[in-house]
Amino acid sequence: MDYVYGPGRNHLFVPGPVNIPEPVIRAMNRNNEDYRSPAVPALTKTLLEDVKKIFKTTSGTPFLIPTTGTGAWESALTNTLSPGDRIVSFLIGQFSLLWIDQQQRLKFDVDVIESEWGQGANLDILAMKLAADRAHTIKAICIVHNETATGVTNNLSAVRNLLDEYRHPALLLVDGVSSICALDFRMDEWGVDVALTGSQKALSLPTGMGIICASPKALEASKMAKSVRVFFDWNDYLKFYKLGTYWPYTPSIQLLYGLRAALDLIFEEGLDNVIARHGRLGKATRLAVEAWGLKNCTQKEEWFSDTVTAVVVPPYIDSAEVVRRAWKRYNLSLGLGLNKVAGKVFRIGHLGNLNEVFSSSFGLSTATAGLS
Amino acid sequence: MDYVYGPGRNHLFVPGPVNIPEPVIRAMNRNNEDYRSPAVPALTKTLLEDVKKIFKTTSGTPFLIPTTGTGAWESALTNTLSPGDRIVSFLIGQFSLLWIDQQQRLKFDVDVIESEWGQGANLDILAMKLAADRAHTIKAICIVHNETATGVTNNLSAVRNLLDEYRHPALLLVDGVSSICALDFRMDEWGVDVALTGSQKALSLPTGMGIICASPKALEASKMAKSVRVFFDWNDYLKFYKLGTYWPYTPSIQLLYGLRAALDLIFEEGLDNVIARHGRLGKATRLAVEAWGLKNCTQKEEWFSDTVTAVVVPPYIDSAEVVRRAWKRYNLSLGLGLNKVAGKVFRIGHLGNLNEVFSSSFGLSTATAGLS
Amino acid sequence: MDYVYGPGRNHLFVPGPVNIPEPVIRAMNRNNEDYRSPAVPALTKTLLEDVKKIFKTTSGTPFLIPTTGTGAWESALTNTLSPGDRIVSFLIGQFSLLWIDQQQRLKFDVDVIESEWGQGANLDILAMKLAADRAHTIKAICIVHNETATGVTNNLSAVRNLLDEYRHPALLLVDGVSSICALDFRMDEWGVDVALTGSQKALSLPTGMGIICASPKALEASKMAKSVRVFFDWNDYLKFYKLGTYWPYTPSIQLLYGLRAALDLIFEEGLDNVIARHGRLGKATRLAVEAWGLKNCTQKEEWFSDTVTAVVVPPYIDSAEVVRRAWKRYNLSLGLGLNKVAGKVFRIGHLGNLNEVFSSSFGLSTATAGLS
Amino acid sequence: MDYVYGPGRNHLFVPGPVNIPEPVIRAMNRNNEDYRSPAVPALTKTLLEDVKKIFKTTSGTPFLIPTTGTGAWESALTNTLSPGDRIVSFLIGQFSLLWIDQQQRLKFDVDVIESEWGQGANLDILAMKLAADRAHTIKAICIVHNETATGVTNNLSAVRNLLDEYRHPALLLVDGVSSICALDFRMDEWGVDVALTGSQKALSLPTGMGIICASPKALEASKMAKSVRVFFDWNDYLKFYKLGTYWPYTPSIQLLYGLRAALDLIFEEGLDNVIARHGRLGKATRLAVEAWGLKNCTQKEEWFSDTVTAVVVPPYIDSAEVVRRAWKRYNLSLGLGLNKVAGKVFRIGHLGNLNEVFSSSFGLSTATAGLS
Known part of the structure; x- marks a missing residue:
């Protein structure tokens, strides 16, 4: 029906x-496969290598998690932060609002910088907060690159410049859900610590894969982060990356082949x-x-x-x-x-x-x- | 690639x-099946019954032939006519031209009524020819309902009226390739003897099925027609219709399910x-x-x-x-x-x-x- | 490739x-759709209604979460329990082991009853523990219905009988990943409080949907449960159920249509x-x-x-x-x-x-x- | 349904x-395309080149006709022979019987060599006929390589040897419907003049494409052949081959991409x-x-x-x-x-x-x- x-x-x-795209629909039109056969790890290896390119990172570590953007948010936060940590977060529309709601429910101390809906992140206030934070109580800056509710793109490079200017060590966590693969995004150049997107956005796949990339600094932070996490724990992935089998639990075979096709189309076009x-x-x-x-x-x-x-x-x-x-x-x-x-x-x-x-x-x- | x-x-x-349409693509996304199993005849039966509706006929007999429009033309002609038969044919564009070329190569005596490209069939000349043909040497009128090369729709009802007016027994053979299922077409009301279309036109399927409908008069004519034919012979189909297995040779399983889905969409919309x-x-x-x-x-x-x-x-x-x-x-x-x-x-x-x-x-x- | x-x-x-199955592959062979259109909630409504049948429950509340079995485990635990809660859990093979590992990492006080691999849950020990637990410190019994690593099916009805015998109020949480839709499973009759499976098991879909069903008692428990949760929080679903839009975040359109087709096949066969x-x-x-x-x-x-x-x-x-x-x-x-x-x-x-x-x-x- | x-x-x-095969089903899972765009001729060119390999010919000319095996038979006969021509044909089962029936209805003078069903072609009788035919009244030998009704494979090399031995110029027309791409078949080496198969056999595609290959001698014969033909006329194809647009009428886009995938699989395996x-x-x-x-x-x-x-x-x-x-x-x-x-x-x-x-x-x- x-x-x-x-x-x-x-x-x-x-x-x-x-x-x-039709070629991606075709690539996903398939039966299941044993994800423990030699084939799926071989495919996964190419995906992990290639997916880094859409983040413009060479030093990042990607995670392909069977979840949505909301889950990817949770993964970014719980792997790098501990309950009670102070984070600065920009509220500029519905999706930044939802992320902030999550941050609060995960027990972080969220310092919200609000703008009128239709405006971008207020970086002047961020500058003031950074300037004032000599004790480095701010553990992370959380920002939505592109607020999908209002059609507002924030200037990430400017955020990085502020952090650099104030030599502030806060992590920079970026929701790139409606930007990555569509807008200019430069993880390494902009010193983004965790960037994330969902398969159903610019990658043009079905929903079901949260794609997260963590900088070396973020991975380091994950060793100290005390937030309780299991399903979203990067460490379970890292263990299987070392084993070369890649998957701590069953991935969607269809999305893996779909991602391969989607990346091929993107690289073919450039x-x-x-x-x-x-x-x-x-x-x-x-x-x-x-x-x-x-x-x-x-x-x-x-x-x-x-x-x-x-x-x-x-x-x-x-x-x-x-x-x-x-x-x-x-x-x-x-x-x-x-x-x-x-x-x-x-x-x-x-x-x-x-x-x-x-x-x-x-x-x-x-x-x-x-x-x- | x-x-x-x-x-x-x-x-x-x-x-x-x-x-x-997507539902039709889905319906055809399947493995082959044994066409001699009970399933395929059961499906075929519904198709033959329902396909008559797109011709607006209750008395016609449909044939679903694994071919294109060109093959459907050949089937219409060779099953109803004998070499040397005089037929009147309208040349108004590239597709009527190609049909006339086929008529000539099949050795019929083609009486061509030509119009400037961009105009419809010249029915005044048809009227004159019918009026003059007291001996009924004209065995068939061949007309393209909609000339795809110029975007010209002919008035079939007027053709029928002329035949009736002159009480002329000529068969009326209609190429409905780019009309049936899209333009008003009334096989029974207009006394069309053979009407045909191709699956890749208004039915919105892949190419590969020539759909032909023959009036009782056309079926009668087929018993006398001396044109050599085997692959396109209606009689081979009629034999298998009687057996209830329907197919003298292997049909495309995918197109059968596709046709079912296409008809369902058409009837759902009306x-x-x-x-x-x-x-x-x-x-x-x-x-x-x-x-x-x-x-x-x-x-x-x-x-x-x-x-x-x-x-x-x-x-x-x-x-x-x-x-x-x-x-x-x-x-x-x-x-x-x-x-x-x-x-x-x-x-x-x-x-x-x-x-x-x-x-x-x-x-x-x-x-x-x-x-x- | x-x-x-x-x-x-x-x-x-x-x-x-x-x-x-081929019909399910076909049903999923489709483009994305707006999940906020009237169509997706209408489809979802039938799914939520029908999915209860595979759990054999009329009083349960189902959740279709974009995750895997591991995520479904986490959802079952965090929505019903608080850190430090004592739970009894059976270790009989690799999958029960992994669940126990999760339980421990989620900070529950796990009382493990171990069997030799190849044997079922040791219900005698459970009986002893229940008998001894007059203070009702045991908040939940966690059991894998079918241990996929060893091919062992546990007797859930016997577990329920023990709980009843000792009038013990512990919740009964069941991993039905490799049983539901394949083995006899009776949520209501056996008083199961949370049951869960994954789409890629007996439902014969791709991976990507964790299917969870909560009894009224489990829903009640969720109001008190202090485990931190956002992505897996049932409450976010319940809010959208009330609104009639059903989805707190983007579902996989393909899996929804796939689930519809899978359920249709199951009900057609019975x-x-x-x-x-x-x-x-x-x-x-x-x-x-x-x-x-x-x-x-x-x-x-x-x-x-x-x-x-x-x-x-x-x-x-x-x-x-x-x-x-x-x-x-x-x-x-x-x-x-x-x-x-x-x-x-x-x-x-x-x-x-x-x-x-x-x-x-x-x-x-x-x-x-x-x-x- | x-x-x-x-x-x-x-x-x-x-x-x-x-x-x-799944990769072929995937390749065909697509919308229609304009067959007059630059893309379809480019694809067709590779198909015509590569399809020759499955016949093991370098000198043959292939035709991909939207028809079934029955149509391919008709194409082989009508393009090379004239009504009344004497042909020798072997009857060893249902499919050779049907071909002979077609030969007779196409008005050839068919000299049938019958074997008991379950036996192969009687080459001794062929030898006698060839020996007796000094006047070269036999214009063609028609033989089914593999009789699908009885599971009998004929020895084509032996047929060629007899023709050579008696220096007989008869054309050798071979039904390879259930052999080509599965059994050893060598068009050039065995001097086969027309070989044919159907897409739904060893190529593992849906029904709908008759694949025919003609030797230079067969093409030469086609210039003289007086059998009436239009839809099956090789000449219409040859005209479009020269133009580089390849198709005299609309091909099935899906089957073209399917054939590409099928050939790729065959060449990948070897x-x-x-x-x-x-x-x-x-x-x-x-x-x-x-x-x-x-x-x-x-x-x-x-x-x-x-x-x-x-x-x-x-x-x-x-x-x-x-x-x-x-x-x-x-x-x-x-x-x-x-x-x-x-x-x-x-x-x-x-x-x-x-x-x-x-x-x-x-x-x-x-x-x-x-x-x-």
């Missing part, structure tokens, strides 16, 4: 899960070309929004996101109704406005394996309105 | 083969809704062409096709270059101009399992031109 | 991940027929092992497992070599001996969507002849 | 259509290894039949087929009942006895992408032990 049925294909433009393409399509989307006479939820150009655009609807319209009607009438999936911007914005995801023609999907509304 | 690779999906808007949707999308396409300031190759509204639009480019542009660039730059597949209209038109296929958002794929060119 | 290549199909007989079939194939496997002149690792008939058989090889043979050669030479995947029985046993998984002919893969035709 | 449902996979051992494997599995099957105490329908070892074994059942058993019960009870598909051997034999297909473990499906472990 297919619950979505209408003629034509579903036009999927939510900011995740995103469209899966990661920097992929990023440039997102830049092009992001800009095209913003031009379209402008042409419609609508406003971008993101308040300044420096924060414009090339993976998701939150479009503000006029006050007399309920954005949820736009989403509902697009889905029902046109088999077109758009993102809802969440929490503070519920009813006020709808979101267009333009990340993953897309090309120019996709964007025309948004040129139609007036043309078709008279016909349907 | 995938020869078509570029980021994003291929946007397929040739008038065949057309986009396959055949008349499918046809109305093609009307809506055809009109939208023509409005877009007009908005681009370009001309429709089809010369009069009465012939406008709701499945394919041939767009005339300005004389200083080579339409093949438009097609080439769309493919290379946008992963967008358009139809070439063929033969007399090569270089002069490109074709947009808007048939099959599409929805409104598809049409926006053609609203983009100017918007993206500056970006890519 | 396929790392397993040899002519012919891979014959997969490890005790997980198991063979996926759950009790599925269980009876496992009984038949399990017995056939044991007869074959006997016919080969080899010994079953399981020491008594009462513990024989109908989902996995651990076969003891003669001392002069390394069982890992048997597995290696089967894979390399015959594209046949068997399970390795683990930990204490490494090199001594190989394991045949006979769970999931299999039929009689499978068993002939092991030369069993005569053995099965009398049974089927 | 799946008509075959029972737990477990369908065990497909009919001699066609045969099991499709064609001669594939043939040797069929030898091994054929022998194993015959040993098993012997072990069952049953008789091979094939009367002498020189004719034993390594792709299909027809097993004679005791007179008090109806072989159709064996087939019926295998299907219903075990989801095991065996081939029926056809025509003269209906009820007397059932057939085991052991061609295509199989490995040793398959044979155990028939209880053959001991038999194969000594061979592999």
Whole structure:
């Protein structure tokens, strides 16, 4: 039984899960396999090596965990920190809010820096806090690279510069869920200690794999971190990495082959070309929004996101109704406005394996309105 | 190895083969099966019953032949006619031309009624020929319902009216390749004797199945027809229909399950809704062409096709270059101009399992031109 | 790139991940979808309702968590218990060992009852412990229904009887990873408080979904449980259940449709027929092992497992070599001996969507002849 | 709706259509494409080049026709012969019978050499006919390399030797439907003029592609052949080969990618290894039949087929009942006895992408032990 049925294909433009390319769908169209045979470790080895490239790291250690972004967050935090640790965290939209909620529930002492939704992380306040923290009580800075709820991209390089300026040893933990593989991301250059994404975002896979990369400093921290963890414990992976069998518990065979295919597509196009393409399509989307006479939820150009655009609807319209009607009438999936911007914005995801023609999907509304 | 690779999906808007709906791709994603088991005949029985509905016939006999439209043509002709038989055939574009070529090579005496490309069948001349043919030397009228090369739909009901008016017993053989399941087609009401289509057209399947429906009069004619035929002989099918095993030779298991899924989708939407949707999308396409300031190759509204639009480019542009660039730059597949209209038109296929958002794929060119 | 290549199909007989039926592979062969559209909650609703049937519960609350069996264990423990809580846990093989390891790392006070590998849970000792525990310091009994490492099935009904006999309020937490959907399992009747399985076992799906069912008493306990948890917190699910959107974070669209198809197959065959079939194939496997002149690792008939058989090889043979050669030479995947029985046993998984002919893969035709 | 449902996979051992390897199923799991884009001709070019290797020809010209084996037969005959031409044809089973029926209906003068079913072609009679035919009235010898109904392999090399011995210029037309890609076949060395197979046989694809290879002498003959043909006319292909677009009418995109994958698998294993494997599995099957105490329908070892074994059942058993019960009870598909051997034999297909473990499906472990 297919619950979505209408003629034509579903036009999927939510900011995740995103469209899966045909070659990746094909690669995953398979039976299970014994993950203890020689084949799966051989495949895994190539994946662990290659996945580092999407983080732009050579010194990082990747973990492919059967979980979602929420689990990846938990893995990043519990492996590097101990209950009671002070962390600075930016609240700029629904996803940073959820991460902060998790941080609090995991018993960290969360020092929240809040911005208006539609603005980026307030780095001036971060600077003040770092300057004031001579005792280095701040153990980690947690930041969402791209806030999916508002379409805001934060400047990670600036965060690194501040940490360097104040010679502050805090770990830099980055949620790259809607950025990695789509926006410029440089783990090593920016001194990111833990970066993470989910398979269903720019990698264009099904949900189910949390992809985490830890710097040597993060691995070192994990030896001291007292947060209770088992399923998300990096150490269980490291033990199996040494054995060459790689998996402490059963991975999804399909996602492994899917990841292989997804990485092959990205490398075939060239990661920097992929990023440039997102830049092009992001800009095209913003031009379209402008042409419609609508406003971008993101308040300044420096924060414009090339993976998701939150479009503000006029006050007399309920954005949820736009989403509902697009889905029902046109088999077109758009993102809802969440929490503070519920009813006020709808979101267009333009990340993953897309090309120019996709964007025309948004040129139609007036043309078709008279016909349907 | 995938020869078509570029980021994003291929946007397929040739008038065949057309986009396959996901549920149909899924249904065909399977191993082979023994076609002599009880399962395949049981499935076939439902297909033969249901496929009649897309022809709007209750008295016709369908044949599902492992071949293409060209083979279906041959099956229609050789089963009903004898070498030397006089047939009247309309030449209005590349596909009617190819059918006429086949008719001649099969040794029929073909009386060709030619129209300028972009016009429909000249029924005035047909009327004259019928009026003059008191001896009933004309054994069949062969007409393409929808000429895919020029986007011209012929008026079959008018053809039937002429035959009735002159009480002429000629068989009416109709190529419905780019019409059946998309345009209004009424086999019984219009007294069509053989109608045919191919799986890769409005049924939205892969190529490989020629679908033919024969009226009782056509079946009667087949008993006398002296054209040599074996692979395309209806009689071999009829023999196996009687046995209840249905297949004189091995069918494609995948296409059988695919046809089941395709018919299910059509009936779920409702055949008349499918046809109305093609009307809506055809009109939208023509409005877009007009908005681009370009001309429709089809010369009069009465012939406008709701499945394919041939767009005339300005004389200083080579339409093949438009097609080439769309493919290379946008992963967008358009139809070439063929033969007399090569270089002069490109074709947009808007048939099959599409929805409104598809049409926006053609609203983009100017918007993206500056970006890519 | 396929790392397993040899002519012919891979014959997969490890005790997980198991063979996926073709209809399930087909159901999962799809693009992503917006999980916030009306379609996914509608689908989820049927899944939550139907999944209870495989636990044989009407009062339980199911959770479909994007994780593996290890994560499902963690979810069962952290939602019902507080650090320091005393739990009784049976060690009878590698998987019960791993669970105990997790219990200890999660800071519970684990009272381990160990048996020789190849034997079932020692219920006499349990009885003594329960009898002695007048203060009800034991908060939970943790037991693996079917130990996958040794092919031993424990008697859950007997455990319940002991708890009842001693009127002991301890929670009963059951790992049903290699039993549920294959062996007789009765959550309500046996008073199981938390039962869990993984998608890649008898449900015959890919890995990636931990399926957990909580009794009302377990849900009640979760309100008091002080174990730190976020990703695995049932409460986040319950909140979204109330909203009717069901998902606190992104589910795998493919696994949802896959689970739908898997349940449909199970209900079409009838759950009790599925269980009876496992009984038949399990017995056939044991007869074959006997016919080969080899010994079953399981020491008594009462513990024989109908989902996995651990076969003891003669001392002069390394069982890992048997597995290696089967894979390399015959594209046949068997399970390795683990930990204490490494090199001594190989394991045949006979769970999931299999039929009689499978068993002939092991030369069993005569053995099965009398049974089927 | 799946008509075959029972737990477990369908065990497909009919001699066609045969099991499709997973990588081939994956390769075909795709949307349609424009066959006039640059991609499809580029793919086709590699296919035409590589497909010659399975015929072991360098001088032959291959045709990939959207049809079945029956259509391929028709293509072989009508392109090389004229009505009334005398051809010598061997009748040794159901498929040679059907080909002869086609030859007669196509109006050739068929000189039939009949053998008892279970025996090979009677080459002594051929020798006599060739010796007597000084006037070279015999235009072609038609022979089935492997008679699928009885499991009889004819000696083609001996046929060539006779033609050479009598310096007879007759064309040698070979049905290699159940031999090519599985049995030793040498088009150039044996001077075969037209060889043909179907995609659903040893190539292990779905039905739908007739694969034909014509020698230079056959191409020369096609210029003179007066048989009426259009759909099957090689000349239409040759015209498009010259243009570099390859296809006179729409091919199945899925089968093209499937053929690419199938050829890749064959070349990866090595064609001669594939043939040797069929030898091994054929022998194993015959040993098993012997072990069952049953008789091979094939009367002498020189004719034993390594792709299909027809097993004679005791007179008090109806072989159709064996087939019926295998299907219903075990989801095991065996081939029926056809025509003269209906009820007397059932057939085991052991061609295509199989490995040793398959044979155990028939209880053959001991038999194969000594061979592999």
